[in-house]
Amino acid sequence: MKRFVVCKTCGARVSGLLDSPVALDFITKAEQELLSGGEYGNGDNGNVYISTSDKHHLSYHQDQNRLIGCCGPSPYGLPNxxxxxxxxxxxxxxxxxxxxxxxLYKERIAIREDNTGLLEKVVSLPVAEDLKSQYEILINFGEIEIVLNALKM
Incomplete structure (x- = not known):
C-alpha cells in the first residue's frame, strides 16, 4: 500500500506516492540524494524526509534569502x-x-494511505496532469464512484 504526504492547511498532496519508511543515513550520502524516489524517512524530531524528486505541488518561497547556500539551499534557515x-x-x-x-515539517503535514490503490492508478494514467488533479480532488472528497465510472474500472 502506498502512502503520500498532504498539507494540513489545504489537504493538497505534496509528495509523490511513497513506500514504507526507510532509515535515514545523512553521513554517507553527502552530495547525493538522501532517499530514492518513492522512499521516505522519519527524523528524530518527527519531520518527514522525502527525495527532491518526490516534491508535488510545492514551489520555492518568494524570499530568495531562504534559498541561500554554497551550491544550493543549506539545511539551515527558514522554510523555503x-x-x-x-x-x-x-x-x-x-x-x-x-x-x-x-x-517536511511534522506540524504542517499528515501522511495518508492509498487504501484502495485508486490514487496510484490515477497518478500513472497517460492523461494530462490537470485531469489527474481533477480525479485526485474527487478521490479526496470521497467521490470514488465518479472516478471509477470515468475510468470504467
Missing amino acids: LVCICKSEIGREVTDCCTAHYVM
Missing part, C-alpha cells in the same frame, strides 16, 4: 518550500557537503 495554498511547509536542501532531500 510552500504549498499551493502558500503554507510554509518545509525545506529543500541541495547544498554541497550535505545529503540532498526535502524535509
Whole structure:
C-alpha cells in the first residue's frame, strides 16, 4: 500500500506516492540524494524526509534569502518550500557537503494511505496532469464512484 504526504492547511498532496519508511543515513550520502524516489524517512524530531524528486505541488518561497547556500539551499534557515495554498511547509536542501532531500515539517503535514490503490492508478494514467488533479480532488472528497465510472474500472 502506498502512502503520500498532504498539507494540513489545504489537504493538497505534496509528495509523490511513497513506500514504507526507510532509515535515514545523512553521513554517507553527502552530495547525493538522501532517499530514492518513492522512499521516505522519519527524523528524530518527527519531520518527514522525502527525495527532491518526490516534491508535488510545492514551489520555492518568494524570499530568495531562504534559498541561500554554497551550491544550493543549506539545511539551515527558514522554510523555503510552500504549498499551493502558500503554507510554509518545509525545506529543500541541495547544498554541497550535505545529503540532498526535502524535509517536511511534522506540524504542517499528515501522511495518508492509498487504501484502495485508486490514487496510484490515477497518478500513472497517460492523461494530462490537470485531469489527474481533477480525479485526485474527487478521490479526496470521497467521490470514488465518479472516478471509477470515468475510468470504467
